[in-house]
Amino acid sequence: MAVKSAGIRDVAELAGVSVTTVSHVLNDTPHTRVAEETRARVRHAAKTLGYGPNRAAQALRTNRSGLIGLLSEEIATTPHAGRIILGAQDAAREHDLTLVIINTERESSGHSHRDDVQALLDRQVDAVLYATMYHRQVSLPPNLQALPAVLIDSTDRAGIVPAVVPDEVGGAIAAVTHLVESGHTRIGFLNNDDDVPATHGRFEGYRQVLDAHGISFDATLVSTAPSETLPGYELAREMLGRRDRPTALFCYNDRMAMGAYRAATELGLSIPDDLSIVGFDNQELIAANLFPGLTTVALPHYEMGVWAVETLVRLLHGEGEYKLLADKPTLLDCPLVVRGSVARPTAH
C-alpha cells in the first residue's frame, strides 16, 4: 500500500538523465556506451529510491515473463520432489527467474498432463521443466513442444529434449564397493523387479564391483520383488534364513532395506555386526530413523534441479546445443551416505 513505488522515470529524474539511459545501465544493455560516471549516478539514484522494475511492464515489452514452469509429479508423496524444487529454485533465483510449480499425477491419462502443460502455457512461462518421481522414460505431452523444455529424472522417449538423470550404475558401485572394502564377499542384492533404468543400472553396478574385485557372481544372491517394505522383508527373510547366508545386503531402496532390518531382527541378526546393509535413495525419514542409521546412496535431486534450470537458461540464451544435449542424458553422481549399518563381517 503506502506510496506507489518508484518508476524508471523517477530514477531518471533524480539522476538527471533520460529513462533510456536508466534502462541501459540497469539492464547492462549491450552495444551501449554510458559514461561510468553516469552509470554510478543512475545506480545510486535507483538504490536510494528503492527502485525495482515493474515485471509486468517488462514482460509486456520484452515478451518474456521471467517465469519458468516446473511440472512435478507427486509433490506431496516423498521429499524427492521437494529437493528438486529447492535446486531449481536456487538456480532460478540466481538468474532472476521465477519458478511456477504445477503438480501432476504420475500415471494419468496423458490427457491431464496436457492440461497441466496448458495451465503453464496460459501463465506464459518462458520454458518448462518436467520432473518425474522416479527415473524412467516418458512421452512428452505434445503441447510441450512449443517451449524450451528440460527433463528431470527421466529421459524423453523421442530423444529430443535435454534430460538429467541419476547415475544409477555409479551409485551402485559406490554402495557395493563400500561393502567390499569393509571386507564382504558374500553380498546379497535385493533388487526391484520393475523394468526401469534403476533396476538395470543398480544391478549393473553390483556386477561391476564384483568383477572388479574378482568376486564370482552368485545368482542365488540376487532376488527381486516389488520395491516395497514388505517384499523386501520377505526376500531378506528367505535369503538370510539360508545356511550360507550373505554377510551383507545391498538393497534396491531404503524401503526394501527397512524390510530387511525387520527380517534381521526377527532372525536374531544384529546390524551391523551380523549383517551389513546398504540402501539406496537416502530417504531421511527412513534412513535416519532406523536403528542403526542406514548407510545408503543419495539421489542427486537438488543437483538435478539446479542443472535443469542452468540448462534452460543456456537454451533460452540461445547457447543452445539443444540437439547435443538431448542426444545423451546427463548423468549426475549418486554419493554414498554413511550411517551405521555397515561393519566388517565377523569371522565365522
Place this chain on the structure above:
Amino acid sequence: MAVKSAGIRDVAELAGVSVTTVSHVLNDTPHTRVAEETRARVRHAAKTLGYGPNRAAQALRTNRSGLIGLLSEEIATTPHAGRIILGAQDAAREHDLTLVIINTERESSGHSHRDDVQALLDRQVDAVLYATMYHRQVSLPPNLQALPAVLIDSTDRAGIVPAVVPDEVGGAIAAVTHLVESGHTRIGFLNNDDDVPATHGRFEGYRQVLDAHGISFDATLVSTAPSETLPGYELAREMLGRRDRPTALFCYNDRMAMGAYRAATELGLSIPDDLSIVGFDNQELIAANLFPGLTTVALPHYEMGVWAVETLVRLLHGEGEYKLLADKPTLLDCPLVVRGSVARPTAH
C-alpha cells in the same frame, strides 16, 4: 514459437465488435450491459481463436499480477509442505491465481525471512501465504505488513494476520477415543517436551477423553521427551517394561511411535495383540511401512492450504473481515487414519 497467439483485437474483429466489448464480456465486467447475442458471438470468436489474455498486459493495466507467494519452511524435509502446496495450488487454480513458492529456513536469523519476503515483493505478488513446518507462533517479517497475508500452521504473535492451524485437541480426542472404544483403559502417552501448541493440545485431548470416560488420570502413564524416534524408543522401553504396563500407547507423533514399535519388538510384545499404538502426523513413509501399519492422526495440510488461499481471495476482494479472521485462528479437523496397530486388549 509458431504463430503469435491471438489478441483481444483479433477476437473483436472476428466477432465484429470493438475490443471494449470483448473485454467486457470476457471479464464479465459489472455495470455493463451487452446484448446476450453479442456475448455469445464474442465468446465463440474467442474460443475459435484459442484466445487467452496476455497476463503481462493485464497485470500492467490492472496493477494485479495474479501471483500469490507461498513462503514455506523446509519444503524438502517432509511431505507436509508438499500437501500444503497441493491444497494451495488447487485453490489458486480455481481462482485463476498462480502460486509462486519460496522456500525458507526454519530457524533463520529473521534477516533471511525478510529477504525471502522481499523476493516475493520484487515479483510483485498480490498477497502472501506463510507456511511453517510445525504448528507454532511466529513473528512476521516487517515487510510482510505491506501485503494481505495468511498464516498456515502457525499463529501470529501480534495477532493481526488471519491464521489456520490443526485442531490438536480434536485430533488427540479422536486418537484416544479410538483406543478407549477398543476397550483400553490403561493408555500411556508419550508426549513431546517442547513448549508448542501440539504438546499442550494433544495432552489436553488425552485428558478430556479420560475424563469423559471416567478413567482416572495416572500421571505415571505420561512421559515426555524430544519427539524423535530414539527418545520415543527409550520412553516406550521404560513404560512397557513396568509390571503394570499400559495396554495401549498414544504417541505424540509417528516417529516416536516408530521408536515404540522397536521397544515393543525387543520386549516381545506383539502389535496390536499385546500392545496397541496410535501415532500422530500420518507420515506415510513411516506409518504405512511399519508392521503392522500404524493407526495415526492426519494433519490437515492440504485443507489448510485450500483454506488459506480461499481466505486470501476473500481478503483481496475486500470481503475482508480481516480483523475478525485474525482475531482467532481457524481450527481444522485432524481425522484418524486407521491402519493395523490397534486391537482390543487381551484379557490378562
Place this chain on the structure above:
DNA sequence: GTGAAAGCGCTAACAG
C-alpha cells in the same frame, strides 16, 4: 449497448 481512445511502465529503434 457499443466504441474511441488514453494510458499502465517499460524497452529499443532511431536521432542527435
Place this chain on the structure above:
DNA sequence: CTGTTAGCGCTTTCAC
C-alpha cells in the same frame, strides 16, 4: 554518449 518516442496488449472512462 544520451534523449525522444512509439508501442507491447489490455482495461476503463467517457461519449455516443
